[in-house]
Each structure stands twice: as structure tokens, then as C-alpha cells.
Amino acid sequence: MDKAILYDSTLCTACRACQVACKQWNENEAVETTNQGSYENPSDLTPETWLKIEFREVERRGKVDWLFNRRACMHCTDAACVKVCPTDALRHHELGFVTYDKELCSGCGYCVDFCPFHVPRSDRNLITGMAKMDKCTFCTTPGLDRIAAGYEPACVKSCPTDALKYGDRSELLAEGKKRVEALQAEGYINAYLYGERELGGLHVMYVLKDSPEVYGLPVHPEVPAAAIAWQDVIQPLGWAVGGLTLIGLGLNYLVAREAKMTRDLPGGKKEESNARRG
Amino acid sequence: MQEEVEKYRKPTRILHWVHAGAFTLLFLTGLVLFIPPLGPLAQDGWTRLLHRIAAVVFVVAPLIYIPMNWKTTLKGIKEAFTWGVEDLGWLKAAPLYYFVCDEKAMPPQGHMNTGQKMWWFLVIAFGLLFVITGAIMWFAKTTAPPALLQWVVFIHDVAFIVTGLMFFVHIYMSVVHPLVRPLRSGAWSSMARGKVSVDYAKSHHGKWYEEITERRRTAAK
Numbered sequence: 001m002d003k004a005i006l007y008d009s010t011l012c013t014a015c016r017a018c019q020v021a022c023k024q025w026n027e028n029e030a031v032e033t034t035n036q037g038s039y040e041n042p043s044d045l046t047p048e049t050w051l052k053i054e055f056r057e058v059e060r061r062g063k064v065d066w067l068f069n070r071r072a073c074m075h076c077t078d079a080a081c082v083k084v085c086p087t088d089a090l091r092h093h094e095l096g097f098v099t100y101d102k103e104l105c106s107g108c109g110y111c112v113d114f115c116p117f118h119v120p121r122s123d124r125n126l127i128t129g130m131a132k133m134d135k136c137t138f139c140t141t142p143g144l145d146r147i148a149a150g151y152e153p154a155c156v157k158s159c160p161t162d163a164l165k166y167g168d169r170s171e172l173l174a175e176g177k178k179r180v181e182a183l184q185a186e187g188y189i190n191a192y193l194y195g196e197r198e199l200g201g202l203h204v205m206y207v208l209k210d211s212p213e214v215y216g217l218p219v220h221p222e223v224p225a226a227a228i229a230w231q232d233v234i235q236p237l238g239w240a241v242g243g244l245t246l247i248g249l250g251l252n253y254l255v256a257r258e259a260k261m262t263r264d265l266p267g268g269k270k271e272e273s274n275a276r277r278g
Numbered sequence: 279m280q281e282e283v284e285k286y287r288k289p290t291r292i293l294h295w296v297h298a299g300a301f302t303l304l305f306l307t308g309l310v311l312f313i314p315p316l317g318p319l320a321q322d323g324w325t326r327l328l329h330r331i332a333a334v335v336f337v338v339a340p341l342i343y344i345p346m347n348w349k350t351t352l353k354g355i356k357e358a359f360t361w362g363v364e365d366l367g368w369l370k371a372a373p374l375y376y377f378v379c380d381e382k383a384m385p386p387q388g389h390m391n392t393g394q395k396m397w398w399f400l401v402i403a404f405g406l407l408f409v410i411t412g413a414i415m416w417f418a419k420t421t422a423p424p425a426l427l428q429w430v431v432f433i434h435d436v437a438f439i440v441t442g443l444m445f446f447v448h449i450y451m452s453v454v455h456p457l458v459r460p461l462r463s464g465a466w467s468s469m470a471r472g473k474v475s476v477d478y479a480k481s482h483h484g485k486w487y488e489e490i491t492e493r494r495r496t497a498a499k
Contacts, residue, residue, distance in 0.1 A: 086310075087317035106320035108311065109419055113427040124420055129326040226428035230435055235312070238439035245443045249450045252377060259378040260456040 002096035003147070004169035005138075005156060006176050007070045008207040009215070010183065011163035014039065014053045014068040021158035022051040022072075026141060045071060047121050047134040051155055058214060069215040070164075070206070072155075073098060073119045073136035077200030080223040081111035081120060083231050089133075095147065096169065097138040097203040107131030116199070116221040138203070172205060179207045190214075199223070281476045283490060285389075285468035290350060293343040294469055296335060303332035304408075305445060308438050330416065337409055357390050358398035364485060368392035379457055386484025393451065400444055407437045458482075 023030065028048040036043050040055040051072040058065045075097035082090045082098060089104035090111060111120040111133055124131040139146035139153040146153060152166035165172060176193045183191035188209040195202030198221050212219050286294070307329040310316040319325060344351050367385035369392060374380040390398070411434040414422060422430075451465070452458060458465040463475035464482075479487040 086312075086314070087320055088314065104318060104321055106311070106317075107323040107326065108320070110431065113424045113431070118424070126417065126420070128323075129330055129416065130323050224425070224428050226425075226432045230432045234432065234436055234439065238312075238435075242439070242443055245446065249446065249454075253450075253454060253456075255377050256379055256456045263379065 002169040002201075002203065003167065004075075004096070004172050004203045004205060005153065006165045006167075006172040006205050006207070008163045008165075008176075008179060009068055009070070010179075010207060010209050011161045012053070012068040012070070013161055013163075014055060014066075015160065016053050017158040017160060018070070018155035018164060019049070019051055019053060021154040022136070023049070025139065025146070025154035026050065026137075026144060045119065045121050047123050047132070050134065050136040054216065056215065058210070060210075067210070067215060069217070070204075071119075072204070073138070074117050074195065074199075075136075075138060075203035076116075076198075076221075077202070078223055079199070080114040080116060080227050083223065083227050084110040084114045086110070093138065093140060093147075097140075099140045100133075100135060100137045101142060102132060102134070103142075105132050107133065109133070111135075114224055114227050116218055116224070169201070169203065169205075176205050176207050183207070183209050280463065282463070282473040283476060283479050283487070284472055285474050285479075286472050287347075287350065288472060289343060289347050291469055291472055293339055296339045300332045300336040300339065301441075301445065304329060304336060305438075305442055307332065309442075312435075312438070333409075333412055333416075336405075354390075354398070357388065358395045361392075361395070364388065365392040365395065376455065376457070381457075381481065386488070387482065387486070388489075389483060389486040391483065397444070397448060400441070404437045404441045407433060408441075411437070 022028070028050065031042055031046060031048055033042045035041075038055055040053070042049050042052060045052060051070070054069040054071055056067040056069065058067055077096065079090070079092070079098050082092060085091075086108060087104045087106050089101050089106070091099050091101070093099045107122060107124070107130060109122060109124065109131060112122055120133045120135045122131040122133040139151075140148070151157065156164040156166040165175070173193075173196060176196070180191045180193045190209075190211045192208045192211055193205060194208055194212050194215075194217060195205035206215075206217070208215055208217075307325040310319045310325050364385045364387055368387065371380070371383035371385070372393070375384045411430045414430050415427065415434065419427065452469070453461060453466045461467065464478050465474075467478075468474045474482075476487070479490075
């Protein structure tokens with residue numbers, strides 16, 4: 001039974017308690033930032049900031065609408081990061097979301113390049129290439145595993161308006177659909193439940209009162225074609241051709257050695273034997 | 279001791295072995311990302327550090343060699359890209375030659391046989407591909423658009439598969455195949471000591487042997 005988080009953007013007051021709780025529980029350091037002219041802070045996800053609330057001002061029916069959106073790992077079912085991670089540091093939890101074991105990370109940065117949501121981040125030494133990725137682990141970081149302990153994720157725990165809920169994905173899906181229908185009845189005709197079907201179903205679903213692009217979310221997120229061409233086509237092909245090549249060389253050796261020995265035997269075809277010796 | 283002729287000069291041999299060493303290290307440190315059970319070896323990225331050190335050697339070695347030996351380089355490139363009737367003959371004869379050791383089918387080859395010419399083409403083409411895609415991943419990892427980096431990884435991987443396989447074929451053709459032996463006077467010797475026996479030169483590079491004896495004869499006159 002998959003678990004999930006439901007984020008209702010219409011209930012969110014952008015108090016950012018979730019941001020603080022996330023940092024506090026996961027022992028991520030606070031970063032000093034500068035005022036960007038908005039309550040939104042920090043300005044972007046970083047290796048130390050796995051969750052942040054985005055602030056958007058949208059004009060609607062002649063009024064300014066203040067929209068909030070949660071930025072963190074979406075915990076995809078078809079997760080590009082899991083597909084391209086060469087060390088298995090990124091894996092699917094038995095409850096469906098994408099866990100991360102930092103010790104195993106090689107710092108290749110493939111997940112950073114392939115994530116359709118641009119969530120994983122790393123600090124990289126450009127000379128040595130040394131790097132470690134970081135992202136939301138759904139509070140399953142080894143040693144800090146709230147889920148295994150039977151708790152809800154820290155962000156959910158801290159939310160004062162119940163904009164964040166944790167539970168069975170199927171139940172939250174039904175609840176999300178109900179809320180979207182209610183929003184549509186109120187006149188928000190573009191209201192949308194993000195994550196129901198995107199990338200095989202996300203384990204963080206958003207109730208939005210407008211279409212995803214208004215919130216800066218990709219409308220059709222996809223596992224990049226390069227990831228499929230690479231992992232599902234070229235690598236298996238490489239194994240197959242590689243195996244055949246090695247077998248071919250082995251067979252060639254057996255056949256050629258036999259042919260040469262027969263020829264070189266005394267009483268073998270003399271003419272050829274002479275040719276070889278020049 | 280049998281009479282010998284020089285096949286490769288010392289600087290060429292040094293370049294070969296330095297490049298071979300760098301390639302082997304690059305191959306092994308890349309392989310750990312290709313075989314999932316070996317993944318933990320890449321943990322913390324120390325294989326990437328080795329990969330980068332080897333990459334520097336891989337790029338710098340020919341950059342030092344070429345200006346110091348530009349005549350040999352030009353000659354080699356010209357040779358590799360000049361194809362004649364004996365190359366057509368090689369392609370036709372290769373299956374019989376390499377499987378049943380039918381040496382009569384093989385027309386006399388020049389200093390480089392056709393297989394070696396194709397190997398040169400592979401090394402130049404894929405070497406450049408590796409260096410370009412590798413440089414992008416090294417220096418533009420945080421600045422290039424993700425879509426570019428995705429296909430760069432893909433191309434690097436394709437080049438890895440192709441050259442990785444040809445690496446085995448190259449080793450096989452130079453030290454294992456029955457026709458390139460014995461080691462002490464054949465292909466291995468040509469790159470290890472620079473010399474091959476006259477017998478080997480005649481039977482494997484007949485056209486080249488003719489050329490050098492002709493040159494020697496002219497010089498003696």
C-alpha cells in the first residue's frame with residue numbers, strides 16, 4: 001500500500017513551518033540569504049534546503065491572487081533519478097516514494113541532470129568532481145527515519161492548517177479529487193489535482209486552483225528520452241554485443257588455433273606452411 | 279637470433295603505452311558505473327577523481343607527442359586514410375584469414391594493414407568524441423542546460439561501449455590470435471621492443487617489407 005503526501009495549495013498560508021521543520025529534523029544548516037523583495041526565501045532549493053514554499057502573484061478577475069506552491073521532491077513512480085542512479089543510492093521505498101542513501105552517492109550528478117522537476121541539488125568541486133547530491137527523502141534518511149518509526153514526515157507534522165496530509169495514497173487521491181471538484185464548483189474551472197497520473201503517479205499530490213503552469217509546474221513531466229535511450233536501449237544492447245564479441249573471440253581462437261596446428265603438423269599442407277614461413 | 283626490422287620508433291611506443299595505460303584506467307573507472315554490483319566502488323566519487331587524472335594523461339600525451347613527432351604523425355594519418363586494392367583484398371580475405379589461417383588469400387599488406395587502419399580511425403573519432411563530451415561534463419556540469427548534459431552522458435556511454443569492445447578485440451588481435459604469435463617476434467614485439475622478425479614482416483606486411491628493402495637497396499647503390 002503506497003503512502004503519499006497531499007498538499008492543498010488553497011489551504012497553505014505560506015507560514016513556512018514545513019521549511020523549518022524539514023531543516024530541523026534532517027539536521028540541515030540554515031543558510032544566510034539576502035532579501036529578494038519577496039517573502040519567498042531562500043530563493044532556490046539547495047543541498048541544505050530540501051523544501052521551500054514559492055510565492056506567486058497572479059492577476060485574476062482584476063484582483064491579485066497570491067498563490068503558494070510547495071517545491072520539493074515529488075517522489076515519482078516512474079522516477080528518472082532512480083533509473084539513472086548508477087550506485088543504487090536512489091531507490092523506491094516499499095511504500096512507493098524515492099529514498100536516498102547519501103553514503104552510496106558517487107556524486108555523478110545524473111539525477112540532477114535528469115530530474116523533470118529539477119529537484120536534486122549538489123555542491124560540486126569543479127576540479128576534482130567531488131560532489132554529493134541531496135534531496136527530500138520523505139523523512140527516511142537512515143538514522144532519522146520517521147516513517148519506519150511510525151511518524152508522519154516532519155513537514156506534515158508541522159503544518160498548522162492541514163494543507164499537508166500524510167496517509168495512504170489511494171485515500172489521499174480520493175480526498176484530493178473531492179477538493180478539486182469543490183474548487184471547480186466554486187468557479188475555479190481550471191482546478192487540478194497534480195500527481196494523480198503524472199509520471200505513473202506522484203507520491204506528493206497537489207490540489208491546485210489553477211492549471212499547473214500557473215504554479216510553475218511542468219504540465220507533462222516525463223522521464224527524459226535520453227534516459228530511456230541510455231538505460232533501456234544502449235546499455236542492454238552493449239551487454240548483448242559485448243557478450244557476443246567475447247564469445248566470438250573465444251570461438252575464433254579455438255577455430256584458428258586448430259586450423260594453424262593442423263597446417264603446421266609435419267605432413268600438413270606443405271605449400272601453405274612454407275608460405276607462412278616466407 | 280633472427281634478423282629483425284624496426285616497426286615502431288621509441289616515441290611512438292611510449293605514446294602507445296601511456297595512452298593504453300590511461301585508456302585502461304578510464305575504462306575501469308567508467309565500468310564501475312556500468313555494472314550495478316560494482317556501483318559501491320564509485321561511492322564518494324574517488325573513481326571520478328582517478329578518471330579525471332587519467333583523462334588528463336589521455337589528452338596531454340598526444341599533445342606532447344604530435345609537435346615533437348609531427349612527421350611520424352602526418353605519415354601515420356596519411357597511411358591510415360589511404361586505402362588501396364590491398365585493403366579491398368584484406369576485407370575480402372579477412373574471414374578466411376582470421377578464422378582458418380588461410381594466409382594465401384591475404385594480399386601483401388603495407389606498414390599498417392586494413393584492420394590497423396580501421397583501428398586508427400576508431401581511435402581518432404571516438405577519442406575526440408570522448409574528449410568533447412567529457413570536457414562538457416567536467417567543466418560545464420553546473421552551467422550547461424540539462425537536456426545537453428543528458429545527451430552528452432548518452433554519447434559518452436555509446437563511445438564507452440564501442441571502444442570498450444574494440445579494446446578487447448585490439449588486445450586479442452595483437453597478442454592472442456595464433457597468426458600474430460610468437461610474442462617475441464610478432465605484433466607484441468613490434469610495440470614492446472619496436473622490432474619484428476624479417477619472417478613476420480614478410481608474411482604480415484609484405485608490401486611494407488618490399489618497400490623498406492627497396493629503399494635499403496637504393497641507399498646502398
